Amino acid sequence: MPPKPPRAGVPAGRVRPPDRRAHIVAAATIGFSEHGFHGTKLSEIADSAGISAPALYRHFANKSDLLGAVVRDMSARVQAALAAVPPQPGAPEAELTALLDAYVANVLAHRHHSDIYRWEWQSLAEPDREFARGLRREAHRRTRGLIAGLRPDLSRAQCDALTDAVFAIASSPGNHRVTLPRKIIGPLLRNAALAAVHAELPANPSASDSVPGLTPNGRRETILTESVVLFADRGFHDVTVEDIAAAVGLPPSGVYRHFPSKQAILTAALHRASERTTSAISAGLAQSGGRDEALVRLAEQYTRLCVAEPAIVTAYRRCIGTLDEEQRAQLRRQQRTNVDEWSTWLLDARPEVPPNAARFLVHAALDAITDLTCHDHPTDAATATAIALAVLRETSLEGVVRERPVRG
Structure with a gap:
């Protein structure tokens, strides 16, 4: 047949x-x-x-x-x-x-x-x-x-912040590619979220987390700044060069004098976000009076970046998939370098933590800061910093299987 x-x-x-x-x-x-x-x-x-x-x-x-x-x-x-x-x-x-x-x-x-x-x-x-x-x-x-x-002592806003942090920490493996067996990741992230829940929160956080000072005012910088806000709010594909030009107060031809395309603007903006994250690490370490302060200053500086420029962080996370594979790979390599720097100081403070487990905790802390500060009703910087530090310093290793050493 x-x-x-x-x-x-x-x-x-x-x-x-x-x-x-x-x-x-x-x-x-x-x-x-x-x-x-x-x-x-x-x-x-x-x-x-x-x-x-x-x-x-x-x-x-x-x-x-x-x-x-x-x-x-x-x-x-x-x-x-x-x-x-x-x-x-x-x-x-x-x-x-x-x-x-x-x-x-x-x-x-x-x-x-x-x-x-x-x-x-x-x-x-x-x-x-x-x-x-x-x-x-x-x-x-x-x-x-x-x-x-x-924690009946906390306010409704503080409980909301801890709830948001819990879900950010538990969801963090979706935002990176660090590998560990599930039998390690599961207890580690659960313990990290519980550490956040029990974080010691500031009683009277500052009402204002604004960062004083002036920002660059050149045409190219203004185009980048306004584009980032639009990309964060509406996504890359729903923003046109005409929209960017209107936000800057230029004709479209004025935008094209500085950037050959909308894609070039996005690429420059996301590299700028990566550069500022790296700069926050340098600033945090420069302010550390000793090894014990390193994690505190790193967390404070990254939180300050997110509070001062939530749009650039949101645009990075929302639009990175729009870039071509080579550009995404470059940005991810820089992200790994930044995470490795944080991990080095975490391992210095907690040598009992397995190296890849340290990277998971760093990603969890960074995601908690980002989710708490980069939305319409942001958590104050001091609270976000305290939660991130609890993840890094207080996460229990109970139930977490140690990584086996690689032979050869």
Whole structure:
């Protein structure tokens, strides 16, 4: 009997996936995580899913519809993991520990899928946006209630800050590529989040964290400054050169006299963000009166950078996927250098910490600072610094298996 011809929409040589929709959502999750919503083409998603573009359109009307499915899938998966943890009345620490174990396990199972909602929420249809937002509020509310039970002395704002920090720390493996066995990462991040929960917070943080001084006012610098704000707020693809020109008070030709393209502006802006992170390290170490102060000054300086220029940090995290692979690789190499510098001082202060575990803690502390300071209702610098230092200095190694030495 001759073989059956392929069905319409299925190219010869391809095997029809048993669950097309799930394959499409999985492929889209990877694409959106690596390249962002605008940087990912539907044809690429279809190819990764092993189907034709017309077949994809039979499941999703457009790319925004597919983004909504991805965010709903990710949000529901987290909600299910947390809902499976039973309440433990009268035992907030035990319940919080169980919640953290469940949340971290979910993060590690899908480690290289970034928090797409966080950076692409503006591209979602309102029903999808509200669905994800509702599940996040539910998780935040439960976690904040447990923290308030553990620390009744804290204000509502302080409990909110600790809750945000907990999720930032637990989610941090999605933002870097340091490797460790899961049996090490899970307890380490859970303990880091618990250390943050028990951080000693400043009683009367400063009402103002502004950094005094003047900023460069040349045309090129002004273009970069205004572009960063626009990229952070709207994303790279929704900003035009005309938008940048209007923000600066120039015609588009005036922008092109300094940069050949919008892509060149973004590249320069993200390299600027990397340079300022490196400069914050130098400034922190220069202010350290001794080895014991190094971690404190590093945390203070990075927090000052985030507080002073939240847009440049947000633009970096939101838009790095838009760059070509070579530029991304350059920025990631510099990020690794910066993290290694922090790790060196952490290991100096805590030699019992395995080297790669130190890198995980540094990433967790940096993500906590970034998430607390770079949003519409930022946490004050002193509180963010205290939480980061608790992660670095107070994280217990109980339950964390030591790395085995490499032979040879």
